[in-house]
Structure formats: C-alpha cells, structure tokens
Amino acid sequence: MPLEFELAPGRMIGGNHPCFIIAEIGQNHQGDLEIAKQMIKKCKEAGADCAKFQKSELDHKFNKAALARPYTSKHSWGPTYGEHKRHLEFSHEQYRELKAYAEEIGIIFAASGMDSAAVEFLHELDVHFFKVGSGDTNNLPYLETTAKKGRPMLISSGMQTLETMRKVYNTVKPINPNFLFMQCTSAYPLNPEDVHLRCIQTYQKEFPDIPIGYSGHESGIAISLAATALGAKVIERHVTLDKTWKGSDHAASLDFEELAELIRRVREVEAAMGSFVKDMRQCEIACHDKLGKSVVAKQDIPAGTALTMDMLTVKVAEPKGFPPENIYQLVGKKLKRALEYDETVTGDDVE
Ligand SMILES: CC(=O)N[C@H](C=O)[C@@H](O)[C@H](O)[C@H](O)COP(=O)(O)O
Numbered sequence: 086m087p088l089e090f091e092l093a094p095g096r097m098i099g100g101n102h103p104c105f106i107i108a109e110i111g112q113n114h115q116g117d118l119e120i121a122k123q124m125i126k127k128c129k130e131a132g133a134d135c136a137k138f139q140k141s142e143l144d145h146k147f148n149k150a151a152l153a154r155p156y157t158s159k160h161s162w163g164p165t166y167g168e169h170k171r172h173l174e175f176s177h178e179q180y181r182e183l184k185a186y187a188e189e190i191g192i193i194f195a196a197s198g199m200d201s202a203a204v205e206f207l208h209e210l211d212v213h214f215f216k217v218g219s220g221d222t223n224n225l226p227y228l229e230t231t232a233k234k235g236r237p238m239l240i241s242s243g244m245q246t247l248e249t250m251r252k253v254y255n256t257v258k259p260i261n262p263n264f265l266f267m268q269c270t271s272a273y274p275l276n277p278e279d280v281h282l283r284c285i286q287t288y289q290k291e292f293p294d295i296p297i298g299y300s301g302h303e304s305g306i307a308i309s310l311a312a313t314a315l316g317a318k319v320i321e322r323h324v325t326l327d328k329t330w331k332g333s334d335h336a337a338s339l340d341f342e343e344l345a346e347l348i349r350r351v352r353e354v355e356a357a358m359g360s361f362v363k364d365m366r367q368c369e370i371a372c373h374d375k376l377g378k379s380v381v382a383k384q385d386i387p388a389g390t391a392l393t394m395d396m397l398t399v400k401v402a403e404p405k406g407f408p409p410e411n412i413y414q415l416v417g418k419k420l421k422r423a424l425e426y427d428e429t430v431t432g433d434d435v436e
Pocket residue numbers: 111112139160218219220271273332333334
C-alpha cells in the first residue's frame with residue numbers, strides 16, 4: 086500500500102487524503118516582496134494548501150561561469166544570469182517575513198531549496214517539508230543531506246529517466262521513508278504531448294509504497310485534473326498575477342481564478358473517484374424504479390405452458406418483475422398461472 090504521511094501538522098497526504106495543492110509562486114513575484122505577499126494572500130483565497138517559493142544561495146547553486154553567462158532573453162532581469170537571478174532572490178530576512186505572513190493568513194509556507202545551502206536555511210526556517218525541484222533530483226549528495234534532516238520530501242522528476250528515479254528512490258528510502266515522486270516535464274509552457282501523464286502510472290507500479298504527485302507546467306487546468314484522476318496526491322502549479330509579465334514562468338502559470346477553479350474541480354474529481362466495486366448505488370434506485378426493465382409476456386400464455394424465449398420480451402413494466410439479466414433461466418419453466426399479453430412476469434409465476 087502506498088504510504089500516507091503527515092506533510093504538515095495535521096495535514097496527511099497519500100491514501101485517501103485530499104490531494105495537496107501547491108501554488109508555486111516561484112519567482113513570479115518579480116523580486117518584489119509586496120507582490121509576493123499579495124500572491125500568498127491570493128493563494129489562500131483560491132483555496133490552495135500551500136504557497137511555495139524557490140530559495141537559492143546563488144554561489145552554491147551556480148558556479149562562477151554559470152553566473153557570468155550572458156542572459157539576453159526577454160525574460161532577463163540583468164545582463165548576466167547571475168544578475169538576473171540576484172534580482173529575483175529574496176534575502177533570509179525577507180523569507181522570514183514571507184513565512185510569518187503566510188502563517189498569519191493561514192496557509193502552509195514552502196520553498197524548494199535549490200542547493201544544499203538553501204536547504205540548510207529552509208531547515209533553520211523550520212519549513213514543514215522540503216520540495217526538491219527537478220534540477221536537484223539527480224543530485225545524490227543533496228538528496229542524502231536533505232533526507233537526513235528528517236522532514237518529508239516532495240521530489241520532482243523533470244529532466245530525469247526512470248533509471249535515475251530508481252537511484253533516487255534507493256538513495257532516499259533508507260534514510261527517510263516520508264517522500265513522494267512527482268511526474269514533471271521541465272518545459273515552459275509545456276505542450277500536452279510532452280506531459281506524459283502515463284508516467285504517473287509507471288511510478289505507481291515501480292514505487293508502489295510511495296504516493297505519486299504531479300508538477301505541471303502546461304496551460305490550463307484539464308491536465309492537472311486528469312493527473313488527479315490518475316491518483317496524483319499532490320498537484321503543484323505555478324501561479325501568476327499576470328501571464329504577460331516578464332519572466333520565464335508566467336505563460337505556463339495559472340491566474341488565481343484558474344487556480345480556484347482547479348481546486349474546485351480537483352475536489353469534484355476526488356469525490357467522483359469512489360469505489361472499485363461496481364454495484365447498483367442507492368442514488369440509482371429512483372431511476373431503476375422508473376426505468377428499470379422487467380420480463381413481460383409477449384403474448385397471452387396459458388397456465389401450465391413451458392416457457393420459450395419467443396413468449397417473452399423485456400419492457401419497463403408495472404409492477405416490476407423478473408430481472409432481464411436472468412431471462413434465460415425462465416426458458417423451460419412451467420407457468421403456474423395464465424399470463425395476458427404485456428403482463429409482468431415475476432419469479433412467483435413459474436414453478
Ligand atoms: C528546473 C527549474 O528550476 N524550474 C523552476 C520550476 O518550475 C522554474 O521556475 C525556473 O526557476 C525558471 O523557469 C527559471 O527561469 P529563468 O531562467 O528565466 O530564471
């Protein structure tokens with residue numbers, strides 16, 4: 086059985102617990118603390134379980150040459166990648182303020198630690214769990230030190246192979262049993278044909294003792310709902326105040342109306358998943374009473390006749406009678422009483 090575990094105080098995930106919805110603010114705050122707070126508030130109002138950021142310690146996440154790389158994209162906040170990232174990076178003090186604000190308005194605060202130093206800071210910050218972004222999923226030393234902190238881990242899987250995910254499982258599992266994998270394809274925005282929802286099922290088969298989630302970078306909500314129907318226990322989606330703003334992730338994000346709609350629909354899909362057992366449901370009885378069919382006489386049939394199929398038909402009948410799924414059991418049975426054309430046949434009418 087897939088594991089259930091407590092992701093945050095009082096909030097279990099996995100099993101039949103409600104899907105945990107992470108609104109990924111990421112770096113869509115444009116480097117502006119007030120925008121970040123406004124977004125946390127909107128995450129809460131939309132009904133998300135968690136508002137999430139990305140914390141990097143830039144000298145740990147990137148080497149010097151990567152920081153010096155020119156970044157000429159229209160989404161760039163500086164001439165080099167380092168300057169771009171520095172513009173988007175909140176300080177420790179600002180993180181403390183954001184976490185306090187999230188707690189004040191009653192939404193779980195989280196951030197992915199984008200390198201081991203960031204994880205160290207988030208651990209000090211006392212986040213409830215660690216999100217491992219796809220960039221660190223094959224970073225085995227990072228996984229080991231993060232797992233040893235003893236907090237639950239949500240491990241994304243963009244840019245990875247199944248072989249690598251097996252290594253990740255074998256690295257984390259012996260240290261920390263409370264983790265899950267999230268299907269993810271790291272492209273922004275993500276085309277439907279690149280989503281590969283079936284990998285959710287691959288993970289469920291390969292790693293049957295952990296819950297599976299979905300981190301999506303597509304547009305719209307349909308694919309995340311399908312992921313829920315396939316059993317995703319955590320859904321993470323980027324959110325934005327404006328999809329047209331500068332920044333690599335805005336176009337692949339949900340606005341807050343879409344986020345609210347996603348959450349409503351996720352709850353609807355969860356309610357609809359129901360039982361593996363097929364049966365007539367209580368709520369179907371009224372329809373069955375009105376439109377359920379019975380066996381009726383296709384002709385006048387004298388008492389004592391041995392029934393044949395050509396004497397019988399199936400109709401919505403009053404009163405209800407013999408169930409059509411058992412009609413062949415009537416063949417050869419003797420009638421105890423005469424039946425008129427169109428009369429309901431009941432079990433009591435035959436010997
Ligand atoms: C793989 C990964 O980390 N992906 C993150 C999570 O989805 C993204 O938010 C990136 O941080 C973002 O797309 C980077 O954009 P730029 O390079 O413009 O800062």
